[in-house]
Amino acid sequence: MTEPTPGPLGAPLGAAVQFDQVSKRYGDALAVDRVDIDVAAGEFLTLLGASGSGKTTTLMMLAGFQMPSSGEIRVGGRQITHVAPAARNVGMVFQSYALFPHMTVAENIAFPLRMRKATAAAKGEAVARVLSIVGLEGLGGRYPRQLSGGQQQRVALARAIVFEPPVLLMDEPLGALDKHLRAHLQTEIKRIQARLGLTVLYVTHDQEEALTMSDRICIMRDGRILQTDSPETLYDRPADTYVAGFFGESNIVAARAEGDGRALFGPTPVPLPRAVRAGEAVECAIRPERISLAPAGAPAFGEALAVPATVTASTFVGDYRRYELALPDGTALSVRHPLRETQAGFAPGEAVTASWAPGAMRFFVDGRAVA
Amino acid sequence: MSALAEPMAAAPPRRAGAAWRKPGLLVLPLLAFLAVFYLVPVLMMLSRASGPALDFAPVQAALTSGVAAQVFWITLKVAVITTLATLVLGYPLALFTAIAPPWLSRLLLAAVMIPFWSSILVRSYAWMVLLGRQGMVNEALIGLGLIETPMRLLNTSFAVYVGMIHILLPFMVLPIYATMKGIDGRLVWAAENLGAGALSVLRFVILPLSLPGVFAGVLVVFILCLGFYVTPALLGGPGDLMASMLIAQEVDLYNWDLASAYAAVLLVVTLLIVAAFSRLLSLDRVMGAGR
């Protein structure tokens, strides 16, 4: 399956996509608010957000099922804002697939080719080719209801790519599948995307899925884009507390900036970025997995901040152990402690030293990150 | 694949049709049709009830006529009794159909639906045959030694009730059955788990949850009763004159204005009942129950 495919299916198909100040208004409500998105050709971009964040509306405007109230959408540099859905030439995998129940798998996949008046021979060849790409050789004669959920998903994908669209849209395509199958299909979709060089716009509310699949992620909330960045950047340098809360957990301690450019994290002074002015309220965040634990009194390494604490609870989670700590002033702190054979765990009541590198901390003023 | 390259180009732009963007417009042809061939005739007929002098004399005549009062009273009585009888007979049948195993349930439903699909005329005729002087019912009663000479059954109120109950029973059974089918079986499990016996399950779970179906059935049967014509005309005697028959009689006597006035009264009564209970009446539920 890995040898390169000859012909157009082997050549990169992707086209760039631009949203230019696109808004969608329903009566008084703004579903999408002046959104700018630039997707490079061949990029995998995910729109991530809770339900009602405007991510599906954004996708539907690109597919042509919703008309923007203002703004422009371009594919490959061509304005498509007012083009009928049928003429847009963007592939789409719908939520719960939307496979035609009265057509066989082969007929479903051949549908876009039929609309484009392809010859019977060309249709047969293309259908066989995409069926082999998605690993469903020989199932062309089945009806959708005779397939498993995972197989239906593959058919939907095959149907969306068979006419070689430059852009592929996917709306929660794996939402209906169980966890194991989902992980498998995530890799599969990535493989096909990379092989065809497709531009993919992917909508999901599952942050783990977004992190593992995307080149870049666009976080949406209330119709607005909060941040568009690579998964690593989003995780390490979230632009605000909402984005920080979207991926993983954080220990957040509210503090006030002192005159010496520090703030008290519990009992411990931590250095603040220069942008924080004295007297300002600041939220200091540190992720649970960035904190190391050592028995009380163990020497601290170099620059690391060291805080004395007491273990209040310990939970075995599998690949790590989760500790709840109390600092001397009562501040609670969560810690993810990777399990190693050489290390014995700490028991509740035990005194420990929690330490972390100052550079691992993030600071927010009024919810926005400061650096 | 290269042969495909050209047809792969984007399909030509197409503009979505008006009907697609404003699907509500698709109601218009039928609306216009019904306006011309249904609403306008009915309104013209109703306007006749105001009489040539526009003094509503026909309506006054209709409202003060002793015969009409009698006929409307009979119509109401027949409607009430028929509705109650179909409820008493129909509820157990609907319940049994809902809890029976699938094969039996299908069979029972077919038994309800086949009369539903056959014509009122044919079914009224069947009762003429059964209730006649030499009909099966009389023969059976004589055979059992219960009576010695044939009884007069046909052309009596009794025959009217039997025929109407027979014809309207499916309209009661189907909505009740459909509502019962929609009850989550886990509720019965829960009730039984909590100690309810069969009667308690029926009383505290199934009966309250099936009430919407009962209301729909009662309302539909009652309303259809008010307009019945064929069955009372064929099976009833001279004393079983119902509203529809009175209207037809006046038309035959060329008293068209009076007939229109009676029709207006009947229509107003029907529509008032429907309007008062419209939230309980789901025609979809009644007509879609065979599904």
Added chain:
Amino acid sequence: MSAAPPLVMSSGRAGRALLGLLALAVVVFLVFPVFVIIPISFSGSSFLTFPPESLSLQWYEKFLSRADWLEATWLSLWVAALVTVLATVLGTAAAFGVVRGRFPGQKLVVAFLLSPLIVPGIIVAIAVYFFYARLGIVGSPVAIAVAHTALAVPFVVVNVSAVLHGFDTRLEQAAQNLGAGTWTTFRLVTFPLIRPGVFAGGLFAFITSFDELIVALFITAPGHVTLPARMWESMRNEIDPTIAAVSTLEIVLSVALFFVAGRLQARAAERGA
């Protein structure tokens, strides 16, 4: 997302047995009169006795040899066919409008479209009779079909609305996304999927017209009546088993249509899921 289990009552065996007996009695009451006509139609004598003393096909022969019966049958079939076409086209379009559209007064419009189901037949009958008398078209088969269409069309609206409510509009979006225009989407995706509901509605429309008596009594011309009107005449005058033969044929037709409609509605439900 497991579907709710059906109603099952695990207790009260005796009660259920009693209920079953009661239900059986009601079912016999419902079905017996319909089927009792069938043996009578094969009776050798002209009395309505059951069971018939001898068997013959004479009543069928009489039905098939009498011009008035045959003419009435053809008229009814022709009118019902016309009604089926008219009601199906108008009703399907209206169902789309009602289910997909949003317009002011929508509830009232729906109530109006369905009102022929509950307005007493005699009211429609005399209203249409006065109207047609004024236009001078009493007795015209097309006029009869038009009147019947008003009575039959609610069944189409109800059946097609039901399938449309269950219809996943993403299928249409998918078709458009894949390059199909409005009409092609309807032809290749929407219609094939709602077809069972449309056909079921059409069958209802057919049988409604074919069995309709009251309106026909008023707007058919003497000597050129529909089959139900011809049966009515006969029932009020010469009760002989010819009607049993006609009725038997009608019952066979009804049962056949019932099974076809049942299959269609089951398929519509399946598609809608």
